[in-house]
Amino acid sequence: MRRLLWPVVVLVLLLVLNVFFTPSFFSIEVKDGHLYGSLIDILRFGAPLILVSLGMTLVIATGGIDLSVGSVVAIAGALACLQISQDASVFTAVVLALGLSVVLGAWNGFLVAAVGIQPIIATLILMVAGRGLAQLITDGQIITINSPEYKLIGGGYWLTLPFSVILVIIVLGITAFLTRRLALGMLIESVGGNAEASRLAGIRSRGIIIMVYAFAALCAGVAGLMISSNVSSADGNNAGLWIELDAILAVVIGGTSLSGGRFSLSGTVLGALIIQTLTTTIYSIGVPPETTLLFKALVVTAVCLIQSPSFRAKVFRRRGRTAPPSPAAEEKVRVTA
Amino acid sequence: MTTLTLGRTSVPAKYLPVLVTGCLFVAMFLVGGIRYEGFATGQIILNVFIDNGFLLVVAVGMTFVILTGGIDLSVGSVVALSTMISASLMAGPGWPPYLVVPLVLLIGSGLGLVMGYIIHAFDIQPFIVTLAGMFLARGLCYTIGTDSIPIEDPTFTAFAQTRIDLFADMWISPSVVIALVVVGVAAYVLHYTRFGRAVYATGGSEQSALLMGLPVARTKVTVYTISGFCSALGGVLLSFYMLSGYGLHAVGMELDAIAAVVIGGTLLTGGTGFLLGTVLGVLVLGLIQTIISFEGTLSSWWTKIFIGLLLFVFILLQRLFSARTRR
Numbered sequence: 001m002r003r004l005l006w007p008v009v010v011l012v013l014l015l016v017l018n019v020f021f022t023p024s025f026f027s028i029e030v031k032d033g034h035l036y037g038s039l040i041d042i043l044r045f046g047a048p049l050i051l052v053s054l055g056m057t058l059v060i061a062t063g064g065i066d067l068s069v070g071s072v073v074a075i076a077g078a079l080a081c082l083q084i085s086q087d088a089s090v091f092t093a094v095v096l097a098l099g100l101s102v103v104l105g106a107w108n109g110f111l112v113a114a115v116g117i118q119p120i121i122a123t124l125i126l127m128v129a130g131r132g133l134a135q136l137i138t139d140g141q142i143i144t145i146n147s148p149e150y151k152l153i154g155g156g157y158w159l160t161l162p163f164s165v166i167l168v169i170i171v172l173g174i175t176a177f178l179t180r181r182l183a184l185g186m187l188i189e190s191v192g193g194n195a196e197a198s199r200l201a202g203i204r205s206r207g208i209i210i211m212v213y214a215f216a217a218l219c220a221g222v223a224g225l226m227i228s229s230n231v232s233s234a235d236g237n238n239a240g241l242w243i244e245l246d247a248i249l250a251v252v253i254g255g256t257s258l259s260g261g262r263f264s265l266s267g268t269v270l271g272a273l274i275i276q277t278l279t280t281t282i283y284s285i286g287v288p289p290e291t292t293l294l295f296k297a298l299v300v301t302a303v304c305l306i307q308s309p310s311f312r313a314k315v316f317r318r319r320g321r322t323a324p325p326s327p328a329a330e331e332k333v334r335v336t337a
Numbered sequence: 338m339t340t341l342t343l344g345r346t347s348v349p350a351k352y353l354p355v356l357v358t359g360c361l362f363v364a365m366f367l368v369g370g371i372r373y374e375g376f377a378t379g380q381i382i383l384n385v386f387i388d389n390g391f392l393l394v395v396a397v398g399m400t401f402v403i404l405t406g407g408i409d410l411s412v413g414s415v416v417a418l419s420t421m422i423s424a425s426l427m428a429g430p431g432w433p434p435y436l437v438v439p440l441v442l443l444i445g446s447g448l449g450l451v452m453g454y455i456i457h458a459f460d461i462q463p464f465i466v467t468l469a470g471m472f473l474a475r476g477l478c479y480t481i482g483t484d485s486i487p488i489e490d491p492t493f494t495a496f497a498q499t500r501i502d503l504f505a506d507m508w509i510s511p512s513v514v515i516a517l518v519v520v521g522v523a524a525y526v527l528h529y530t531r532f533g534r535a536v537y538a539t540g541g542s543e544q545s546a547l548l549m550g551l552p553v554a555r556t557k558v559t560v561y562t563i564s565g566f567c568s569a570l571g572g573v574l575l576s577f578y579m580l581s582g583y584g585l586h587a588v589g590m591e592l593d594a595i596a597a598v599v600i601g602g603t604l605l606t607g608g609t610g611f612l613l614g615t616v617l618g619v620l621v622l623g624l625i626q627t628i629i630s631f632e633g634t635l636s637s638w639w640t641k642i643f644i645g646l647l648l649f650v651f652i653l654l655q656r657l658f659s660a661r662t663r664r
Contacts, residue, residue, distance in 0.1 A: 065464075117652050120408070120464070121605050125652070128592055129645020135638035236638075245468055258462050290479030290584075297473035304461050304469070311459040 003255040006306055007270040010253075010299070014277045021285040034157045038280065040165075046276030047164035048073070048154075048223035050269055052243055053250040054175055055216030057268040060251050062212050063192040063260025064112055064119035068104070069220035069247060071130025073240025076101050076221035077228030078137040081145050090149040098221045104130070105217025109210030123213075127244070134236035144233040154230030164226050171219065176265055185263075188212060192260030246275055249296070253303045274299070353658055354602025355614040358651075362617055365624050373631045380507050385623035387509060390516040391416065391574040392593055393619045396601075397523045398567025399594040400615045401560040404527070406540045406607025407463035409561065411452065412568040413590035414474035415445050417583070419572020421478045424486040424582025427493070434492040442569045448474065449565020453558035467561075471591070478584035485583040488576055496577045512574045519570065524612040536560060540607025596644055597622055600651050621647070 018025045018038070028037035052069050059066045076097040083093035104126060111122035156163045179185030190198045191205045199205045223243070228234045252258060253274055254267025278299060282292050305311045370377025386393070395412050402409045419441045426432040426440070452470045456463050488494070500508040527533040535556045538546040546553050576582060601618030603610025625643050629635045 115653070115656060117656060118605055121599065121648075121652055124592070124595065125645050125648045128596065128648065129642050132638040132641030132645065135636075136642070140636055140638060245471075248465075249468070252465055258465065288480075290483050291476055293472040294476030294480060297469045297476055300465065300469040300472065301455070304465055305455075305459060308459040308461050314458075 003264060004267055004270065006303065007253055007255065007267060007274060010303070011270060011274050011277060014274065014281055018277075018281050018284055025284075030160065033160055035160050035162075038284070040162065042273065042276050042280050043165045043168075044162040045280075046272055047162070047168045048226045048240075049243065049246055049250065049276060050168050050272040051171060051219045051223040051226075052216075052240075053247040053254075053268045053272045054172060054265065055212075055219030056244075056247040057251050057254070057256055057263050057265060058175075058179070058188060058212040059119075059216045060248070060256055060258060061188050061192045061260060061263035062209055063195065064209065064213070065248065065258070066105075066108065066123045066213060066216045067120065067244050068108060068123040068126035068130055069216060069223075070240040070242060070244045071127050071134060072101050072104055072217045072220040073224035073227060073243055074134035074234075074236050074238075075104065075130055075137065076224030077239050078134045078143065078234040078236050080150070080225055081143040081228055081234035082137055084145045084147050084150055085143050090147060093150070094153075094225060097225060098218060101217045101221025101224070102214050105214035105220075106210055108217065109213030112213065113206040113209035131236070134239070136236075138234055138236040140236070142233050142235045146232065150229050151232060152229070154226035154228070155232075164230075167222065167226070171222070172265070172269065179265070184208075189262055192263075247272070249300055250275055252307075253299070255307065351609070352611075354651075354655065355611050355617065357654060358601055358614055358617040358621060362621050362624065365621065365628065369624070369628050369631065373628075376631060378507075379505070381627060382620070383503075383507055383509050383513070385620055385627060386513045386516070388578075388626075389619055389623040390510070390512040391571040391578060391587075392590065392597065392622070393516045393616065394519050394567050394574060395571040395590060396594045396597040396615050396619050397519055397612065398564035398571075399591075399598050400601075400603060400610065400612055401523070401527070401536060402463075402564045403595070403598050403603055403605060404536050404540045404607055404610055405557055405560050406543070407456070407557070407560065408467065408595070408605075409449075409452075409564045409568075410464065410467040410591050411448070411470035411474055412564060412571070412594055413587045413592075414471045414478070415448060415565060415568035416572040416575055416587040416590055417478050417585070418474040419445055419569045420576040420579065420582040420586050421481050421486070421584060422582070423493075423573065423576050424488050425481050427488060427490045428486050434490055438573055441573060442566060445569020445572070446562050446566040449562040449568075450558065452565070453561030456561065457554050457557045463561075475584065481584075483584060485581050488580045488582065493577060494580065497580050510577075512577050515570070515574060519567065520612065520616055527612055532556065532559065537608055540609075542608070593622060593644075596648055599655075600647055602651070602655070604655060 015025070022038065025038050028035055028039060030036070052073070056066055056069065079100055080093040080097040083096055084090060108123050108126060111117045111125070112119050152163050153167070154164050158166055179188065187203050187208055190201070190203060191208050195205045220240070224240060227239055250271035251268050253271035254264055254269070256263040256267060275296070278295055279292055282295060283289055366377070366382070395416060399409055399412060422444065423437045423441050426437050427434065448470060452466050455461060456466045496511050499511050501511065501514065502508050527536065535546065535551045538549065538551050539553050539556050543553055575586060579586065597618035598610070598615050599605060599618070600621055601610065601614030601616070603614055622644060626640055629637070629640055
């Protein structure tokens, strides 16, 4: 629980900061049977990022990294919109897009687990080529569609809640169940701790690695559907641009180590919320939105420094040096007595 | 004794990736020459240099970082920041270029130095630290301004328009000369100095390098400083090329630089690779773009798909080579 302390503090600070600038920040009201409010907006716009970060958490837990999620976001959105614009049903479009995402993710996993390529590089291939693929699907254009059913995924409401938030809760619930109630989470952590040792211990690390990459791509695919459905169009060039970096950031803020091993799903959700709240805050307090990146840089640096053991050690050592030496002296006295 | 014999047998394998890249470049050039009219001229290769001089400089810095086993994601943003700072300082307060350029180079090196220090002193992954640097530099660009700022300084325009004529109607731009000088100096430093050997040793095994008494800390901080310097210089060259400063310049250039280094046969785990490979990697990337523009019917996104495919092939080759040498 202590691992989550700092992310929670940062999130609360950001939210409180918002209240100073917009007093109505915490108010949530019901209009036309839908929930409205700044907090709901943060959840709604943060939904794709939370999903992508969830998949990224599991990948990072196995000691890997997935740079290709941004491209998968673009590909999934592009394929779904292309299908719908060619009069396919929304269901077929969604199934096709998600199916392609899983295949791409499994490809990443295959390169990492079976061919033995470093994860950064294996997924870099799809990151570069995937953008091209997405533009190939959309033919370099922005595909605009008009489909109320498809609009539901990213922009619609269900049971007064934004549908995208419900989707995130469902995916989060399933993931939490699979990894925390079943042995899967422990297997993932053990593969991340030491893949070779896990293999010798009888864990099929290959299968697990391929599975987590496929899962990350599936999450990215769903996020891609959300993003494209929210704006009813697919942009192969800009959809999901840099989302992989935000997702990695969210995972790191959430306290999952990039070197693999233990992971924290709740930390990741917190991390993603912090990033989204940061963006919203910058808009609401009237700082020019162009500076979002500056704030992100500061937050990343601060969080990483706080979590770095050697930074803590250095700060504590300095504190020890400047602190009055009385406790030590006292101890000595006690020893002699 | 064993190291000596090992060294002798592994010498050909060491140069193999660079050779493959070189052969690929020649093959692409030949195929292009056969397929398209007016392709097989020396100027085509020189044009690749002219259009990619800045990428070459950036990739040289990236090579240093990757050789130590690190990665620098901030290069593209630092390039953009350099164009932005030089453009705004010359357009607004009207600073002369001989002040602006050193200042820009200093800022780039300073950013690299800070990132290198954080990576080393606090033991944080290079990936995350340079990611923060990337956000910082890009954010600073947008803070300076969101619009493109034209550069009208006579020295810069002179640099942009000067043609250095070579024999037989071929010409290069001054940027190419600067880029080649950087490559030369970097190759000398990497292959013939104590620092260069420390770079390879650190990338091979940081633990062993430390035990051997090599200055690992200084080496790691220095390579990021070099990368920062090269990015800033790349930014200056890009502003010669574009004659403008813009926050959206060089988006994704870090990927191109990494791709060029990998295609050039440098292992991303560090410790193995040559600067010549990086030069060939940049040339191959540039030639892909040239071929696609000659083809005419292929759209620009095919560039990305081809680069992805090439990356895949080369990484597979690397795996095969490293598997063979291990046996």
